[in-house]
Amino acid sequence: MVKAKHKARKIIKRRTGRKTGYTSRVSYRLREIPVKQIQVWKEAQARKLDREGISELAKSIKTEGLQNPPMVQKEGHLYLLMSGQRRLAALKRLGAKKIPVLVLTRKTEYDTPDAKAASVIENIHRKNMNVKDMADACAFLAQQMGKSKAAQSLGLSMSMFKKYHGFAGVPDKLKELVPRTISRDVATRLYQIIPDVSRALQIAHHISELEPQTKKRYLRVLECNPNLSHKKIMKKARSLILQQNVSLKLSKRKSHGLGVQSRRQDLHPSELANKIISDWLGKRGY
Template sequence: ELIEVGPEQARTSKKSLEEGIDELAESIKRFGLLHPVTVFPEEGKYILVAGQRRLLAVKQLDWEEIPARVLSTRPDNIEAKAISFSENFIRRDLTTPEKRNACIMFHRRYGNMRAASKALGIQYEEVREFVKYDRLHDELKKLVDDRTVKVDEAVRAQDISEHADGSVDVEAAKRAALELTNFNSEQKSHLKDIEKGQPTLSVDEKLEEAKKPRKTKKYSIVMALKYAEGLIKAATDMDKTEEEAAEAFIVEGLARGGYV
């Protein structure tokens, strides 16, 4: 055989590999191999980077050849993982926990979510969602896993339940997360402002204040290209959207100048 399994692929459990392999082989038999495997050349052979289940399936079909994307050189461990994860993201072969772990691992490796998004070849918003999950207390993660609350609701609930020493009132956070499921987008935005402006309020008081209507005004800002590019860079470094970064700069500037 010219193709050998790489070290990352070798760590995959036999049970995981064989699950649904008959169905995959039948699909390939009917429709062909829609996605080539990925390999790199080494000492007269090819080392598999991504596509172990597809390789097993075509062996089951007694194929003598398999379409492959051939890399010019051996990828390092991070690159190999990125190729495998991004391919599986596209093919939807990963479970939600696997996707989440991939995003968290690459976020820790590269330092920000946009770099992780680029390395994995997936949308920034998807990486952002999974990285937020990593911040949560285990009890709040359970609520997200059970689909009782959304990640953003759990994160906001945890933030407003955090003490000055960094510890979290977990029970208060769980109650807040459940209540936030009934909040509209304006109330959630109001709660964020209350947390910044009135951090000493209790969790229940913050939630009650957020339910009250507030006066807002929406602005559209036109700026020179160099400033727009600077805002994009700042948003990347801050792991925020451009709108969130712009709001943060404006609010901080007004507060520093004594206008609010």
């Protein structure tokens, strides 16, 4: 039997994600339950568990005991895994039929959406996350708790979160080109500009060998002129000079309006201003 070095009942703090920093108390009790009764959320499997790492963890548990039992939440006759996916996998490898777990008490358990979100967050904080899995997790968390809270929970900046989240919507055929042919960011931006997957794939192969700066200019031209042929886009891209910084002076009213619209679109004011100007120039053939 696997030994667990925990008290039978304990209270810990759980973050609520609110700006006030308020924390609520979470209580749980230690129980031993059959492994087959533990259910892992589909969304919780945010990455493939490496066999070597699980093997090492299993050896550690076998020699030192289980220091921190997995946490679960009761749901009917089953127990939903809240944290400890790797530990559960290691215990299964050891052939454990019953294992000690920390069961959240009824008064502090999560509702279904929050439970899934908490489980995803716990399992995503691992090394060697691949891009697709991270993107899928970001998309799920954004839907459950909003982009801002999801980014904070994952320890990502909003700009980085947007990049991962945007990649989640890219078709699989384009994702397959990452990272050998194009980068994650290029795939995301390319699909946003060209929703036609077959054409986006052609362009991806066209630009795969371009220098980074030329590739950026190519996408800038493509964004303003999505119907141009590859040759014409290349001609415009090579003729572009380095972008100059432009200072804009807005009235108080317009500045306020820009701030309101940027919040609605979840963009930084400078990003929105740049988008507005680029769209305006694009319509005029620049």
